[in-house]
Amino acid sequence: MVEPNVTDELFDTAIMDEEAVKGFSEPEQQERPKTWRLYWRRLLRRPAALVGTVIFCFFLFLAVFGPWIAPYDYEKQDADLRLAAPTLSHPFGADQFGRDILSRIIVGTRNIFLLGGSGTAVAVLIGTAIGLFSGYIGGTTDEVVMRLLDVLLSFPSLLLALVLLSTVGPSSLNLVFVVAILYIPMVARVVRSMVLDLKNKEFVEAARVRGETRSYVLFREILPNALPPLLVEASMRFSYSIFLVASLGFLGLGVQPPSPDWGLQINLARNFFAIAPWVLLFPACTIAVLVIATNLMSDGLRQVMLPGGGRN
Amino acid sequence: MARFIVRRLGFMVMTVVLASIIIFFATTILPGDVASQILGRFATEEAKSQLRTELGLDKPVVVQYGTWLGNFVRGDWGESPSMNTLVRPIVFERLGNSLMLAVVAFVMYVPLGILLGLIAALKKNTWVDQTISVGSLAFIGLPEFVSGLILIAIFAIHFKWFPSQSAIPPGTGFVEALPYLILPAITVALTSLAYVVRMTRSSTVDVLQMDYVRTANLKGIPPRKVLFTHVLRNSLLPTVTVVAIGIGWLIGGLIVTESVYGYPGLGRLLLFAIQRRDLVLIQSTALLIVLIYVVANLIADILYAVLNPRIRYS
Numbered sequence: 001m002v003e004p005n006v007t008d009e010l011f012d013t014a015i016m017d018e019e020a021v022k023g024f025s026e027p028e029q030q031e032r033p034k035t036w037r038l039y040w041r042r043l044l045r046r047p048a049a050l051v052g053t054v055i056f057c058f059f060l061f062l063a064v065f066g067p068w069i070a071p072y073d074y075e076k077q078d079a080d081l082r083l084a085a086p087t088l089s090h091p092f093g094a095d096q097f098g099r100d101i102l103s104r105i106i107v108g109t110r111n112i113f114l115l116g117g118s119g120t121a122v123a124v125l126i127g128t129a130i131g132l133f134s135g136y137i138g139g140t141t142d143e144v145v146m147r148l149l150d151v152l153l154s155f156p157s158l159l160l161a162l163v164l165l166s167t168v169g170p171s172s173l174n175l176v177f178v179v180a181i182l183y184i185p186m187v188a189r190v191v192r193s194m195v196l197d198l199k200n201k202e203f204v205e206a207a208r209v210r211g212e213t214r215s216y217v218l219f220r221e222i223l224p225n226a227l228p229p230l231l232v233e234a235s236m237r238f239s240y241s242i243f244l245v246a247s248l249g250f251l252g253l254g255v256q257p258p259s260p261d262w263g264l265q266i267n268l269a270r271n272f273f274a275i276a277p278w279v280l281l282f283p284a285c286t287i288a289v290l291v292i293a294t295n296l297m298s299d300g301l302r303q304v305m306l307p308g309g310g311r312n
Numbered sequence: 313m314a315r316f317i318v319r320r321l322g323f324m325v326m327t328v329v330l331a332s333i334i335i336f337f338a339t340t341i342l343p344g345d346v347a348s349q350i351l352g353r354f355a356t357e358e359a360k361s362q363l364r365t366e367l368g369l370d371k372p373v374v375v376q377y378g379t380w381l382g383n384f385v386r387g388d389w390g391e392s393p394s395m396n397t398l399v400r401p402i403v404f405e406r407l408g409n410s411l412m413l414a415v416v417a418f419v420m421y422v423p424l425g426i427l428l429g430l431i432a433a434l435k436k437n438t439w440v441d442q443t444i445s446v447g448s449l450a451f452i453g454l455p456e457f458v459s460g461l462i463l464i465a466i467f468a469i470h471f472k473w474f475p476s477q478s479a480i481p482p483g484t485g486f487v488e489a490l491p492y493l494i495l496p497a498i499t500v501a502l503t504s505l506a507y508v509v510r511m512t513r514s515s516t517v518d519v520l521q522m523d524y525v526r527t528a529n530l531k532g533i534p535p536r537k538v539l540f541t542h543v544l545r546n547s548l549l550p551t552v553t554v555v556a557i558g559i560g561w562l563i564g565g566l567i568v569t570e571s572v573y574g575y576p577g578l579g580r581l582l583l584f585a586i587q588r589r590d591l592v593l594i595q596s597t598a599l600l601i602v603l604i605y606v607v608a609n610l611i612a613d614i615l616y617a618v619l620n621p622r623i624r625y626s
Contacts, residue, residue, distance in 0.1 A: 048446050151327045156565045156605050159582070160334075163598055166586040167338040243455050247568050250457045251583060266457065274476075277465050284458045291458075292450040299449055 049300020055293035116241035119179025127187025135195030429512025560608030564601035
């Protein structure tokens, strides 16, 4: 497959100052703290990325502490409040069962972070392992593994998710596995291309000559140096997994009721759109804000950690 | 060139075969007995086993797979239990609807995306560029049901300019369907626009830094001519690929958009089939969608090679 270099943006090669060049060309253990501080300083210079990161952290905070912050019990139904319009006491209104929408959104944050996050984490773990070994071993094994991943990649992701979910049935655990299966090929390719770059470098050669084991070379020499692109890839995958989890919830194939899942909530309230648009619009806008913030953050990470292009 | 195409074709066949295996085995291990689903709970054991023989369900799975794939290739796509009609006419009618939507969306986002990408690249690092780049970035990965609902709220419910639902009856012509296609097409365009903008911008920025562009500028060739004859030919190459790959998604992947607007396209048909657990319908629709994707990828590869001599001759 011809790989369009979608992310190869030479946004600003100028920012790649001497310090950074040193940090990348001579990757040694003691250089690392300095490199991270450099990333941080660069991030401060990008307002859009900074705003994205702050909003993302806010949602992360909600995901952890949501149940204690929510003003009402997210499951409590109140017949008098059915489809109530936003007021001061219920700023986002109430849904078709008279449940406080703000509380449901706050509590539902954890759901999307848990599902998307663990799906991404599993994909990163397995994808990294495949990419590391396949790239390091090389030869026919590498060729076969990469062709198989290419085939998986050429599938439409939502279609694959739907077919898989219709087989195993919708549940939280299955959702995590589906997200992971979809993203393993992408992570593996990024890691593999880093391994191919690094495996003939002198410091790797030196470790081999020292007689280090293969796993030492892979995990202690190559992996730490492949970390920046891996982190960037992981944050992009996470952004897409929010998209996927929310979309599947909307299609009714994600988490099942009465979970306060955002996509599911929108799906169940669709019939009330004309009379009570807030029931749908507040969750929809929350998803929009989280997706946009995550995009800005991961793009910022990419520019901060991989100035001058990045992948391949 | 011929060798290149043969290699791509080989990869394409491999993908389709693997896809058909995944689809077939995923649907045959679906929980539940097909025979009792069709005949109902009160059917006698005899009737059920007779139906299983008729459907070939008593044969080994590999034989079933072979029969199914053979029938699909010959155009015998079977009968849908949930709709009580032949599968093929329905799928093709939905394919027609999907094509109409794809055309409208394509016309909306491709020219606009290229234009915005070029402007951003030419005005690199100014506020114009910042606005376009950050703005397009924001919409990448925004679920279609989110933008779709917001669009419906504004343009269908508040201003009443367009219908909020697009459930057109079968056999609607393109002109009659057009008002129903606008909002879904905008929804799709919003999601896809960003890819075209970013691709065009980054490759144009790259090309603008090339030595030959500097030479052309220093020779005193008018900027407009440098752009059209020297820059665009190279800088639009990756955009062409992205757009061509996107066509597969435009036709077969709009499951969410079609579901928001109730538009009877291929994606919604697949979702319907999955909700009803209609195996026959799932199998044919899913395989057709994969075929569309794979063909779109192939076209993208070939276009890239045709436009880029470096690939063609290597």
